[in-house]
Amino acid sequence: MEVPVVIVGAGPAGLATSGCLNKLSIPNIVLERDDCHASLWRNRTYDRLKLHLGKDFCSLPHLPFSSDLPTFIPRVDFMRYLDDYVTHFNISIRYNRSVVSASMDYTFGKWRLLVKDTSSNVDEVYVADYLVVATGENSEGYVPELDGLESFEGEYLHCSKYLNGRAWYNKNVLVVGCGNSGMEIAYDLSNWGANTSIVIRSPVHYFTKEMVFAGMHMLKYLKVDKVDKVMVFMSKMVYGDMSKFGLTRPKDGPFTMKIKGGRTPTIDVGCVEKIKKGKIKVYPAISSIKKDKIIEFEDGQNGQFDVIVFATGYKTNVLKWLKDYKDMFNENGMPKPTFPNHWKGENGIYCAGFSKRGLEGIAFDAKQIAADIKMTMNARKMPADTGANTGLLEN
Numbered sequence: 001m002e003v004p005v006v007i008v009g010a011g012p013a014g015l016a017t018s019g020c021l022n023k024l025s026i027p028n029i030v031l032e033r034d035d036c037h038a039s040l041w042r043n044r045t046y047d048r049l050k051l052h053l054g055k056d057f058c059s060l061p062h063l064p065f066s067s068d069l070p071t072f073i074p075r076v077d078f079m080r081y082l083d084d085y086v087t088h089f090n091i092s093i094r095y096n097r098s099v100v101s102a103s104m105d106y107t108f109g110k111w112r113l114l115v116k117d118t119s120s121n122v123d124e125v126y127v128a129d130y131l132v133v134a135t136g137e138n139s140e141g142y143v144p145e146l147d148g149l150e151s152f153e154g155e156y157l158h159c160s161k162y163l164n165g166r167a168w169y170n171k172n173v174l175v176v177g178c179g180n181s182g183m184e185i186a187y188d189l190s191n192w193g194a195n196t197s198i199v200i201r202s203p204v205h206y207f208t209k210e211m212v213f214a215g216m217h218m219l220k221y222l223k224v225d226k227v228d229k230v231m232v233f234m235s236k237m238v239y240g241d242m243s244k245f246g247l248t249r250p251k252d253g254p255f256t257m258k259i260k261g262g263r264t265p266t267i268d269v270g271c272v273e274k275i276k277k278g279k280i281k282v283y284p285a286i287s288s289i290k291k292d293k294i295i296e297f298e299d300g301q302n303g304q305f306d307v308i309v310f311a312t313g314y315k316t317n318v319l320k321w322l323k324d325y326k327d328m329f330n331e332n333g334m335p336k337p338t339f340p341n342h343w344k345g346e347n348g349i350y351c352a353g354f355s356k357r358g359l360e361g362i363a364f365d366a367k368q369i370a371a372d373i374k375m376t377m378n379a380r381k382m383p384a385d386t387g388a389n390t391g392l393l394e395n
Contacts, residue, residue, distance in 0.1 A: 003029050005373060006113060006128040008102070008321075010037035010093050013353025013362045014134035015082060016060040019089035020370035023062055026377065029126070030134075031097040031115060038082045040138055041075060044160035048188055049075040051359075052180050052267045054213040058359040060085055061367050072209055097124070102131060103323040104347050111348065129348055130373050133322065136353035137334070138314035144176075148289030156308040159185055165192030171306040173197070174295065176286065178204050180267050182311030187271040189309075190279050197281040197303065198271075203250040205257070205265035206272055207235055212265065219255065228253020231265075239268075245275050246282030264358075316354075324349075343368050348376075 005021060007014045010032035021028045036042055051058050051073045055065045058073065063085055069077055086093070096119040105112045111131040115124045141158035143149075149156065159181045165173070171194050175186040178200040190196040207215075211234050218227045231254050242248070250257060254265035274280040285298045296302045316333035319325060328335060328345030335342035339355045343365045350369045355361035 001029075001124070002110075002127040003027055004128060004377070005029075005130045005132060006031060006111065006126050007132040007134050007352075008099050008113075009134035009136060009353075010034075010095075011040060011134065011136055011138075011353065012038060012060060012082065012359060013136050013365065014132070015085055015091060016362050016366035017132050017134055017350075017352045017369055018091045019063070019085060020061050020366045021373065022089045022091065024370055024374045026370065026373060028092070030091060030093045031099060031113075031126070032093055032095050033098045033118070035095050035119075037086060037093055037095075038079060040160070041079055041082070044141075045075055046159070046162050046181075046185060046188065047075075047164045048184070051078060052209060052212070053216065053358065053360075054209075057216055059363070060359070061363050063088055071213065095119075099321045101321055101323055104349075109347070130376075131349045132369060133318060133349065133351040134353055135317060137316055137356065139317040140315055141310070142313050142315045143310045144312055146286055146289060151291075152289050152293065152308065153291070154293045154306045154308065156310065159309055159311040160314075162309055165189040165194050168307055169193040171195065172304060173307040173309065174199065174283070174303070174305045175309045175311055177311030177313070178266060179311060179313070180264070183266050183271040184269050185309055185311055186280050187269055187274060190271075190274050194307075196274075196279070197283055197305070198275075199283050199286060199297075200246055201285040203248045205232075205235065205249060205254040206239065206247065206268045207231060207254070207265055208238065209267050209269070211235065211238075212267055215255065224255050224259065225253065228255055231255070239272055239276075242272065242276065246284070247272070247275065258356075261356075340364070344372060 004026060005028035007017055007028055007030045010030045014030050018028050018030050054071045055069060055073050059065050096117055098116045098118050100114045100116055102111060102113045111128045113126040115126060117124055141160040143158055162185055165188055169192060173189050173194040174197045175182050176199040186196050186198045215227055215231050257263050275282055283297045287296045287298045289295050293304050294302055295305055318329055318333040328349055330336050335351055335354050342355055344350055352365040352369060353362050355365060
């Protein structure tokens with residue numbers, strides 16, 4: 001099948017890009033390996049999840065959230081919003097399509113994708129002028145290699161498989177990772193009656209959702225360093241010095257760290273208070289895992305745990321199927337160019353959802369990609385001496 005644009009991935013990044021293309025009347029197809037769109041949100045997130053940023057920073061292009069929804073939108077309402085987005089923009093998605101390979105056919109100047117329809121076990125071929133990689137940063141859960149993990153006598157899982165802590169009442173559970181997922185899952189486990197501990201390996205910024213919401217608005221008017229100072233001051237006023245509990249703050253400010261390396265500040269939903277009260281214990285990095293469910297830590301402590309939940313992030317799967325990637329992606333499957341120039345490669349390839357800036361970054365990518373494809377298509381139609389319209393998408 002030949003189509004102007006093929007988008008790989010029907011998560012928020014793929015849906016946003018298709019929506020922007022459809023708004024410009026550019027035909028496209030979205031290929032999704034699962035049997036539904038937004039499968040990460042639908043099938044691999046915990047029950048109590050809400051969007052950690054206010055809805056002002058999380059809508060996809062050209063369809064704002066309903067005014068009836070709360071500032072911090074629950075997972076179920078966000079899934080409904082994505083369903084409405086698919087319907088509103090009449091997005092064409094082919095489900096159960098696993099991309100085996102995608103490569104540039106330099107003879108014809110087109111992208112050629114070999115795709116497996118896993119529902120019928122039939123091979124398909126798609127040919128496109130433009131390829132949008134929208135599988136994003138969170139394609140597959142990442143579990144670090146730890147000495148003794150494979151022989152661990154308890155249960156271990158990635159947080160993408162965690163729903164709630166109902167099954168682990170009075171069990172000793174260790175959460176590895178102090179990002180948003182790790183801190184919230186530790187809080188949830190404690191609420192379900194698990195004897196909860198958390199591994200915090202390095203300094204971390206922690207704020208309430210309201211603090212981050214205020215900080216995001218301040219960034220519209222103030223420089224990053226000034227906002228960082230206000231954020232850290234607010235955190236110290238609310239939480240005090242948590243160093244004796246194993247929580248230290250980084251030297252760089254929260255938004256500076258976000259700009260430098262894409263690391264987001266942790267949004268606290270109640271975990272810090274539980275740490276302060278001794279209901280959640282903090283450990284440093286794991287050094288090894290021994291018999292009888294014993295885990296040893298780098299400071300010499302050890303403990304016996306029934307369950308380990310790894311909230312250690314995700315990795316991309318781009319390099320498994322994209323053959324001509326070296327001009328755009330590095331060996332870790334992330335774009336070589338940095339934000340804001342990360343979204344466009346050579347020969348009609350683009351990427352959406354790789355900016356490390358969440359849903360706001362996805363909206364930026366989608367609008368840029370659609371506008372650039374429109375401009376390129378117009379240029380191809382015009383005589384050589386006529387300039388093309390270079391205007392970007394309206395907000």
